[in-house]
Amino acid sequence: MIDNNILNFFKQKKIRIHIEGNIGCGKTTLANALFEKLNADELILEEFENNPYLPLLYQKKDVGFQTEMFFLVSRFKQYKNELQNKFIISDYDMLKNKIFAEITIKDENEKDKFLKIYDILNEEIRSPDVLIYIDINTEVAIQRIKKRSRSIEKIIEKDYLEVVNNSYKKYFKKQKNYIKIDGNTFNVFEEKELNELILKIKKFVEKN
Numbered sequence: 001m002i003d004n005n006i007l008n009f010f011k012q013k014k015i016r017i018h019i020e021g022n023i024g025c026g027k028t029t030l031a032n033a034l035f036e037k038l039n040a041d042e043l044i045l046e047e048f049e050n051n052p053y054l055p056l057l058y059q060k061k062d063v064g065f066q067t068e069m070f071f072l073v074s075r076f077k078q079y080k081n082e083l084q085n086k087f088i089i090s091d092y093d094m095l096k097n098k099i100f101a102e103i104t105i106k107d108e109n110e111k112d113k114f115l116k117i118y119d120i121l122n123e124e125i126r127s128p129d130v131l132i133y134i135d136i137n138t139e140v141a142i143q144r145i146k147k148r149s150r151s152i153e154k155i156i157e158k159d160y161l162e163v164v165n166n167s168y169k170k171y172f173k174k175q176k177n178y179i180k181i182d183g184n185t186f187n188v189f190e191e192k193e194l195n196e197l198i199l200k201i202k203k204f205v206e207k208n
């Protein structure tokens with residue numbers, strides 16, 4: 001059980017917690033667990049199913065720009081609708097637009113165009129108070145993706161996951177203010193581990 005003082009702390013702070021990391025690292029599972037446990041006001045989950053270009057991208061079609069633009073606009077819309085002072089937990093951050101665009105948009109002019117639009121939209125969005133990065137080995141990500149068996153993901157290749165993983169590692173190496181979780185060992189289904197993470201988040205908020 002979680003202490004009432006901790007629940008009150010989070011309720012009063014009205015913070016935004018964003019969770020990031022490679023495909024299949026466990027962002028959605030952790031976001032759901034924190035949302036339930038901390039009784040947050042809103043849970044904002046990535047709507048990847050609605051992106052008509054994603055299956056084509058996985059089939060190696062040249063739709064990088066379309067895929068990333070669709071994601072950017074739909075993520076922007078979700079966050080824009082939730083700018084009020086609420087306690088929010090989300091299984092992504094806007095930073096992923098940039099990470100994936102660097103990988104999937106091959107044409108430099110298109111990439112440039114995308115990044116300009118990203119900057120304009122991103123200015124309107126509130127940054128997270130707490131950014132959690134789940135760092136995971138590609139092998140573990142593959143096992144997790146298999147476990148949830150989404151049909152669209154059956155053709156994701158190991159090389160692609162490796163490239164995405166390296167981009168995340170490189171990005172977070174340059175950042176300072178975030179909480180890192182070892183996704184290979186962290187067990188979100190263990191109450192004790194989840195409670196420890198919650199205390200870590202509380203300390204992080206108090207310090208920042």
Ligand SMILES: Nc1ncnc2c1ncn2[C@@H]1O[C@H](COP(=O)(O)OP(=O)(O)OP(=O)(O)O)[C@@H](O)[C@H]1O
Binds near residue numbers: 027
């Ligand atoms: N800490 C964990 N230990 C073991 N299994 C986990 C853990 N976290 C998540 N899983 C399992 O791994 C699978 C992938 O997790 P999840 O769907 O939350 O990943 P994700 O990061 O949200 O992926 P995506 O970015 O593709 O949406 C799920 O089947 C989930 O139950």
